[in-house]
Amino acid sequence: MNAEDYLNGEILLIDKPLHWTSFQAVNKLKYLLINKVGLPKKFKIGHAGTLDPLASGLLLVCTGKFTKRITELQGQAKEYTGTFYIGATTPSYDLETEIDETFPTSHINESLIHETVKQFLGEINQKPPVFSAIKKDGVRLYEHARAGETVEIASRKTTIHEFEITRIALPEIDFRVVCSKGTYIRSLAYDFGKAMDSGSHLTSLRRTKIGDYDVNKAIEVNDFEDSLVSNL
Known part of the structure; x- marks a missing residue:
């Protein structure tokens, strides 16, 4: 060229x-x-x-x-693959920050994991992570977070078109997701752990497709x- x-x-x-x-x-x-x-x-x-x-x-x-x-x-819809770490959360919902809380995992099995996936298919309400570039009152959320300020974050609608678990080796779970614009996979990780009465954060993420x-x-x-x- x-x-x-x-x-x-x-x-x-x-x-x-x-x-x-x-x-x-x-x-x-x-x-x-x-x-x-x-x-x-x-x-x-x-x-x-x-x-x-x-x-x-x-x-x-x-x-x-x-x-x-x-x-x-x-x-356009986006496809991601990655890994959730079950049993612990971080403020950023990924490895950018240190673990801030740990949770029980002894009740978690393959059946619960696959049942929980179903809760997230289709249109869902999702709160962006506090460590994100979205602006609140003219200031990016991550700037509020790093300053130790608590801000109320409104949830937004997003769509999960496909969500499958590709490997279970607790505390790790590998996944593949196809989602709409504006979906935060870090928030999906956090919410997924919460839905299992535990905690979770994202430890790896790779975007594999955007549209075709x-x-x-x-x-x-x-x-x-x-x-x-x-x-x-």
């Missing part, structure tokens, strides 16, 4: 590495396209749906005229850089 292709519009399927922010991934691509392909410094580039630093997987990055498609792409786009066809940032070098 040449500079004109990127300006006319491309959707890049990027496999975001663990610990990178989505912003860092886009910035790296922007740097490469400016310096390796010769795109103008103010060319348009953006992603269609944030992935947390502690999540890996599919990031759709739109360039040029295709940045107009970001809203449409953000609205599949992570199996995605490229890692370093490989994208290598492909640009080989095309020079």
Whole structure:
């Protein structure tokens, strides 16, 4: 692909590495396209749906005229795989923060786990995690949380299209979920543990699909850089 292709519009399927922010991934691509392909410094580039630093997987990055498609792409269903840790919670609902409470797990068996899954299929009410970028009174929730401030978070409707358990090795449970825009898998982890009269937090997360786009066809940032070098 040449500079004109990127300006006319491309959707890049990027496999975001663990610990990178989505912003860092886009910035790296922007740097490469400016310096390796010769795109103008103010060319348009953006992603269609944030992935947390502690999540890996599919990031759709739109360039040029295709940045107009970001809203449409953000609205598509997303598929995730990952792991819940049963019996403990964290304030962030994942590994960003330390365990703050532990819960009994001796009553939890495969039957209870599979029955609990059914409670979360279809349209559900979900509260976003306090450690999230949603704004309350003009301030992001994670800023309130880090300042030790308690804020009331309104629940929102979201849809779980598919939810299956792929491995049970307590305290770990592996899962696959297909969900609508705006679903927080960290909140699903927390609520899932609560529904079993226990606790839970997310210990790994990978986004595998956005609509028909599949992570199996995605490229890692370093490989994208290598492909640009080989095309020079």
